[in-house]
Amino acid sequence: xxxxxxxxxxxxxxxxxxxxxxxxxxxxxxxxxxxxxxxxxxxxxxxxxxxxxxxxxxxxxxxxxxxxxxxxxxxxxxxxxxxxxxxxxxxxxxxxxxxxxxxxxxxxxxxxxxxxxxxxxxxxxxxxxxxxxxxxxxxxxxxxxxxxxxxxxxxxxxxxxxxxxxxxxxxxxxxxxxxxxxxxxxxxxxxxxxxxxxxxxxxxxxxxxxxxxxxxxxxxxxxxxxxxxxxxxxxxxxxxxxxxxxxxxxxxxxxxxxxxxxxxxxxxxxxxxxxxxxxxxxxxxxxxxxxxxxxxxxxxxxxxxxxxxxxxxxxxxxxxxxxxxxxxxxxxxxxxxxxxxxxxxxxxxxxxxxxxxxxxxxxxxxxxxxxxxxxxxxxxxxxxxxxxxxxxxxxxxxxxxxxxxxxxxxxxxxxxxxxxxxxxxxxxxxxxxxxxxxxxxxxxxxxxxxxxxxxxxxxxxxxxxxxxxxxxxxxxxxxxxxxxxxxxxxxxxxxxxxxxxxxxxxxxxxxxxxxxxxxxx
Ligand code: FAD
Numbered sequence: 446x447x448x449x450x451x452x453x454x455x456x457x458x459x460x461x462x463x464x465x466x467x468x469x470x471x472x473x474x475x476x477x478x479x480x481x482x483x484x485x486x487x488x489x490x491x492x493x494x495x496x497x498x499x500x501x502x503x504x505x506x507x508x509x510x511x512x513x514x515x516x517x518x519x520x521x522x523x524x525x526x527x528x529x530x531x532x533x534x535x536x537x538x539x540x541x542x543x544x545x546x547x548x549x550x551x552x553x554x555x556x557x558x559x560x561x562x563x564x565x566x567x568x569x570x571x572x573x574x575x576x577x578x579x580x581x582x583x584x585x586x587x588x589x590x591x592x593x594x595x596x597x598x599x600x601x602x603x604x605x606x607x608x609x610x611x612x613x614x615x616x617x618x619x620x621x622x623x624x625x626x627x628x629x630x631x632x633x634x635x636x637x638x639x640x641x642x643x644x645x646x647x648x649x650x651x652x653x654x655x656x657x658x659x660x661x662x663x664x665x666x667x668x669x670x671x672x673x674x675x676x677x678x679x680x681x682x683x684x685x686x687x688x689x690x691x692x693x694x695x696x697x698x699x700x701x702x703x704x705x706x707x708x709x710x711x712x713x714x715x716x717x718x719x720x721x722x723x724x725x726x727x728x729x730x731x732x733x734x735x736x737x738x739x740x741x742x743x744x745x746x747x748x749x750x751x752x753x754x755x756x757x758x759x760x761x762x763x764x765x766x767x768x769x770x771x772x773x774x775x776x777x778x779x780x781x782x783x784x785x786x787x788x789x790x791x792x793x794x795x796x797x798x799x800x801x802x803x804x805x806x807x808x809x810x811x812x813x814x815x816x817x818x819x820x821x822x823x824x825x826x827x828x829x830x831x832x833x834x835x836x837x838x839x840x841x842x843x844x845x846x847x848x849x850x851x852x853x854x855x856x857x858x859x860x861x862x863x864x865x866x867x868x869x870x871x872x873x874x875x876x877x878x879x880x881x882x883x884x885x886x887x888x889x890x891x892x893x894x895x896x897x898x899x900x901x902x903x904x905x906x907x908x909x910x911x912x913x914x915x916x917x918x919x920x921x922x923x924x925x926x927x928x929x930x931x932x933x934x935x936x937x938x939x940x941x942x943x944x945x946x947x948x949x950x951x952x953x954x955x956x957x958x959x960x961x962x963x964x965x966x
Contacts, residue, residue: 446547447639448472450626451483451537453559456552456582456736457507458670459514459625463582464552466623471548479633480626481544481642482515482522483537484508488651489530493558494870495862499832502656503735503866506668508647514670519629521642526651534565538573544638549575552582555780556870557787584774585740586612586619588781598782600792601887602775609771610757620741620748620755665693665831666731666866673729673738680727681711681746694728711750714762718769721824721835722908727766730867731833733773743770776875779885786874789855791883798964799883801853810946811846812860814914817929817945820900821845823913830913832866837903843880844894849952851959854881882960890960893953900926916941 450468459465465482472480491501508524515522527536541549549570551563563579570577581587591608592598599605613619633639656662666672672695679696710717710725717725732738747763748755756764757771780786791797810816814825824838834842839861846857858877862868878884886892904910907925911918917925917940924931929944937944959966 446475447479447481447545448548448550449481449483449537449541449544449546451485451549451551452511453484453551453554454504454735455554457504457511458673458737458739459511459518460670461622461625461739461742462552462736463580463623464550465626467578467580468548468550469624469626471550472629473627479629479636479639480520481546481639482511482520483540484511484522484524485533485537486524486526486648486651487528487530487533488526488653489528490558491651491654493530495859495868496654497832497863497865497868498654498656499658499662499864499866500731500735500868501651501654502659502662503666503668503731505647505649505651506663507670507735507737510669510671512645512647516643517628518626519631519633520626521629521633521639522645523642524645524647526648530562534562534569537566538569538575538577541570541575542573546575549577551577551579553579555583555588555777557784582739583736584777585744585771586774586778588778591778598778600779600885602772602885603887605775605778606757606768606771609774613755620744622739622741622745662832662866665691666833667693667695668737670737673732674742676727676729676732677738677743677746679710680729681709681750683710692724694731709762711747711766712762715759715765717762718765719837719903721820721837721904722906722912726836728833730869730872734867734869734872740770740773743767773869773872775885776871779875780871786878787870792878792885793883795963796881796883796960799959800851800964800966802851803853804850807850807946808846808852808856810943811842811850811852815943816845816947817943818845818896818900819907819910819914819917819926819928820896820904823904823910826913828861828864832864834861834865835909837899839876840880841894841896841899841903843877844892845896847877847881848893848956849896849947849949851952851955854878854883891957893956895949897927897949914942 448468448471450465456462469480472478512522527533537549567577586609590612591605599608634643650656675695683696714725717723733740744755744767747767751763755767757767758764783792786792811825814822814829816822821842824834824842827838828834843857846852847854854877858873861873875884879886882890882892910925917928920928928937928940928942
């Protein structure tokens, strides 16, 4: 029979995909068998999971590219929209029947709804005479493989990371590449059951998820696996140093940047990653989240830079970056081990009863970037404009929302998912819960960032702030970090900028109290 590879919104590439490799191998083993790739657009899932229009648009743009790649390989690409989402397993299997398919293969998605869907597929497949199988692909080390001596999952990053490195050194094949699918023979194009699947029209938008800034997004985040590779190359080889905050992730203005620093961005990552005005991080997250590039490919690339040995830790740019890439694995492992985090629950169950404020006015101000704390506001405006935020900014605004404003972390989690192009459940939930102290941070709830000192440390010259807050462009020197306090009353009044919506000391004490006395106001 024929073989279907079912691609989903997190593994949108034909390169280095475990499931697709396996599907292609099965086809090679048989005579007259063809490979088909299936993609089901599921608006109900997007709604249930707060998918942003930008993320959906990024998916649609990527589908177009995948379609042309597959077309060159004579592989039919069936793209369809289906509702209700509970009927998707049945639909996929009916299609298998229609196409004479004996094997259905996919990569595992570890979130609860998705796992449940795939369990249904495996169970129902038998009555369609189909063998369904799902493989580990998304994370470098599959969830469940990094365990303590007594076989339990780790809840703290550092020991987990040491063990992750250990697993990788014992099973180096985990980071090696999968083969790209082999072409079908041309006869597939005249197969009466399959020929109609070539040239499916990819929709331009999904109803309810129309992307209002598509052309800007397209420029900033070009879709497809080739673009992803370019983003990675640009990070590994391109030079860092200039605040080119509006440049495409693929680094089209590389020449301009080369003048600024002799070192590559990867080499400088140890310091560059926390300087918010620098183009110091890779900006690969939209690509990794959609699976346009594999995390394995990232590690192989940095391994090449460090002469074939994978570095992890804090001693060099590549080591530091690989550690961050491993963070992506960590949160995937956390999610797979404690599925309650998928259901809106706190990782530390004791903190489920922390009393939060539900106040739309301050929530609105946070969302609009009008809190009166420049580093918070600049970060929020970057997020709103680019659908992406600097990692340091994410931590600062998340702490601010949950500790200074005492808003429920789920409000922030949702806001990011609904607006960002790189929304990834595990990393986003992990980041929010970490910041809110309901998550895996081993430090207690006393960790409360001071937005002013964060600003001085991570945007020392205030360039990032001035870039994103035009109303503060005229503010000179150190006042940029706290204009309300550091300018005279008259000077401050002239700026069209709000007073701080909450006082740091008051907020800090309130948060400490609420966490200490869980359940009390
Ligand atoms: P780089 O510094 O170049 O890192 C490379 C890659 O490593 C990233 O693309 C990402 O895949 C991974 N990575 C780095 N840091 C982390 C981390 N802390 N946790 C998990 N993976 C990491 N990341 C997302 O991909 N999607 C999200 O929705 C998301 N939401 C977040 C929410 C909060 C509150 C916080 C604090 C962090 C969140 N992160 C999220 C993690 C991190 O901020 C982003 O991955 C990073 O800023 C993306 O930029 P980059 O690709 O330039 O990162």
